Amino acid sequence: MRFGYLAVFIAALTTSAMAIEDSRVPGGVAIIPIEPDSRPTFDGKPVLTIKDNGQDLAVVGLPLSLEPGTHQLQNMGKQIPFEVRSKKYLEQRIYLKNQRHVTPNTLDLDRIKGESKRQRGALDAFDGELDTIRLILPVEGPISGPFGKRRFFNDQPRRPHSGTDIAAPTGTPIKAAARGRITLVGDFFFNGRLVVIDHGEGLKTMYNHMDQIDVREGQVVKQGQPIGTVGATGRVTGAHLHLGVILNGVSVDPSLFVPEINSLPQ
Ligand SMILES: [Zn+2]
Incomplete structure (x- = not known):
């Protein structure tokens, strides 16, 4: 029991920075000390900052497409170099009955183009104050698609998996991973019915x-608030939640922010 209290006490002392892990690989995050109260950029985009024991830190999202090697964070006119290691993600082969979800027709392509633009706008935005960097698990269930897998749909190579798939029956409530504002609600060709929450x-x-x-768009939700239910809309083979975590406009491994993902069955 005493140990239990001690653990809780230590957890409470741990600041937000230590709640997430530094993982300098494509699809990971780099946590880099910076000048106080500055706004660093990576690849021309503003980067999230946090304070840890009086030290300002940049939390940089590293795209899955990033080449391993030396990269630079821009801070107060200076370049801060950091190394990105390579990571080999496994391959996943998915077979779909709906051929249009593999090779969309011309009308579909027009629709996809418009949707990508709306999605890009919502994911690139940099706005609002951050409440917490530590996210909660929105749905419990087995992992049906890990982050980063290189994917083939009906043997055609497609983009790597940009989120974590958690299998759950249609109708299972989905909780908001943290407080934030709803910045996108849609019904998209690939992603199906979707919601984006901007946490700041x-x-x-x-x-x-x-x-x-x-x-609805513009609404502010609390951490844990139900936002809707699991379904099987868009390009899917069964009911699941695809959870994406986006940082400085790039999709990163959700398990870095939601460590509970690591204890879900695969
Ligand atoms: Zn997915």
């Missing part, structure tokens, strides 16, 4: 393939 400082979560959506 460029950190967003994305919920795809939903059945029911119970929030």
Whole structure:
């Protein structure tokens, strides 16, 4: 019991920075000390900052497409070099009955183009104050698609998996991973019914393939508040939640922000 209290006490002392892990690989995050109260940029985009024991830190999202090697964070006119290691993600082969979800027709492509633009706008935004960097698990269930897997749909190579898929029956409530503002609600060709929550400082979560959506754009939600339910809309083979975590406009491994993902069965 005493140990239990001690653990809680230590957890309470740990600041937000230590709540997430430094993982300098494509799809990971780099946590880099910076000048106090400055706004660093990476790849021309503003980067989230936090304070840890009086030290300002940049939390940089590293895209899955990033080449391993030396990269630079821009801070107060200076360049801060950091190393990115390579990471080999496994391959996943998915077979879909709907051929249009593999090779969309001309009308579909027009629709996809418009949707990508709306999505890009929501994911690139940098606005608002961050409440917490530590996110909660929105849905419990087995992992049906880990982050980063290189994917083939009906043997055609496609983009790597930009989120974590958690299998759950249609109708399972989805909780908001943290407080934030709803910045996108849609019904998209690939992602199905979706919601984007902007948590501030460029950190967003994305919920795809939903059945029911119970929030509207502009609404502010609390951490844990139900936003809708799991479904099987868009390009799917079964009901699941695709959870995306986006930092400085790039999709990063959700398990870095939601460590509970590591204890879900695969
Ligand atoms: Zn997915």
